Amino acid sequence: MSDQAVRAGTKSRRGAEDPAIVRWTLIFLAFLAMIILVVIPLANVFYEAFAKGVGTYWDNLYNDPDTLSAILMTLKVAPAAVLLNVVFGFAAAWTIARFRFQGRTLLTSLIDLPFAVSPVVAGLLFVLLFGLQGLFGQWLRDEGIRIIFTWPGLVLATTFVTFPIVARELIPLMEATGSDEEVAAVSLGARWWSLLWRVTLPNIKWGILYGVILCNARAMGEFGAVAVVSGRITGQTDTMPLRVEKLFQEYNLPGAFAVASVLTLLALITLVLKGTLEWRTRREIAEAARLRTARSEA
8 A cells, every 4th residue: 555545544534533622521411411311310319318327227127028029929920030031031032143034124113112012001901801800810810810919910911021131132043143153063962951051042142141230220110010910008018119100109219219129220230241241242242253363374
């Protein structure tokens, strides 16, 4: 390349750069927005939670049986919903990424349906299906099965509103990796379990973990659908978001902020895990690219 071409390229890159004052102004505005909209509210949650001391904070969390029940209910509902989402999400992603069939586009659209429907409407849907006056209500009552106003109803509602998360993480990943390795494994006589455990899952493990982290965060914070199907029975079907709202309405602000601080802490842990996972993924991609380059040069 000639010196003139190099100088022209340098001038072109410099011309494409914004002036320093524009860059620093945009950076300042971005940080200012984050501080006002994110940092200050998060800091205020913890400030209000500990405003009356650690002893009061502990009493509001662990010496209040209703609050403790809401925490335990959340820790029971969220993992169950995440597990169901991993199973169903993987099955849906496998079907869409590996097969071509009529109705594939419709199936893909239906997966996104929970994102388009209000969570309150989703909760009402389950009430109309499984409530005492619902479509299956009489049969469920005759069989002695209760779904609405019990924790299985909470799991169903939470699973519905979070269903697209895992599937949407896996579909593009599985389409990008392709099926060449799986076809080769089958041609060599691999059984389905070996194919799944040794070929498919290692290729999509980071996508599954990423989907699990996001799905768990969404499940723990779900309010609308859970509020409808739970009946909001204090000490029985309350989750942490519902408990925060009840304590706030009762003017128990220290208790409300104490429970909110637990949800905030879980969100921060989720954020750290998400960042760590993205860093590990980028490192593996860079390492794989380096190995490919070394092999091609060799």
